[in-house]
Amino acid sequence: MLVSRRFASRDMLGxxxxxxxxxxxxLFILTGALADTGLPGQLVDxxxxxxxxxxxxxxxxAFSVLASNSIGNVPAVVLLMKVWAHPPEGALYALALFxxxxxxxxxxxxxxxxxxxxxxxxxxxTLGFRDHARCGVPMTVLSLLLxxxxxxxxxxxxxx
Numbered sequence: 398m399l400v401s402r403r404f405a406s407r408d409m410l411g412x413x414x415x416x417x418x419x420x421x422x423x424l425f426i427l428t429g430a431l432a433d434t435g436l437p438g439q440l441v442d443x444x445x446x447x448x449x450x451x452x453x454x455x456x457x458x459a460f461s462v463l464a465s466n467s468i469g470n471v472p473a474v475v476l477l478m479k480v481w482a483h484p485p486e487g488a489l490y491a492l493a494l495f496x497x498x499x500x501x502x503x504x505x506x507x508x509x510x511x512x513x514x515x516x517x518x519x520x521x522x523t524l525g526f527r528d529h530a531r532c533g534v535p536m537t538v539l540s541l542l543l544x545x546x547x548x549x550x551x552x553x554x555x556x557x
Contacts, residue, residue: 452487
C-alpha cells in the first residue's frame, strides 16, 4: 500500500499507531533479554525439580494466568518456548488454549485488550481496569474451566 499511487505514503504512515507498535516491540525486546539471562530457564528447572513441572495441568494453568497478566499472553508464551526444552504435545495444546483465554482476565493480559481500550477512548468511551475486570474475571474463570474439561475430554492432558 505504501507504493500505491492511490494513497499518499505520508497518509498511510500517519495511520500507524506508533505508541502501540513501540509497546509491542518493547515487550518482545525485554522478553528476549530476560530469556538470554538464563534466569527463566533456571526457574523452570527449579520448579520441575520441586515437583511443579510445566507439563502438569494445575501448574501450567497457574503459569498461564500469572504470566499472561503480568507480561502479556504472547510474550509469556514466547519466553516459555525459549526455556522449555521438550514440552509434551498435550502441554502445548493446553498452553495455547490457557494463555489465550488467560489473557482476558485483566486489562494488561493481552495487547488486544489494550488496543480495544485505546480504540474505545478514541471515540469517547472510557474503559478502566475495574470495568474490564468486572467482565474479564468471571468470563476467564468460566472459559478456563470449560477449556480444562475440553482438554480432559479430548485426551490432550491425560499423560500430564
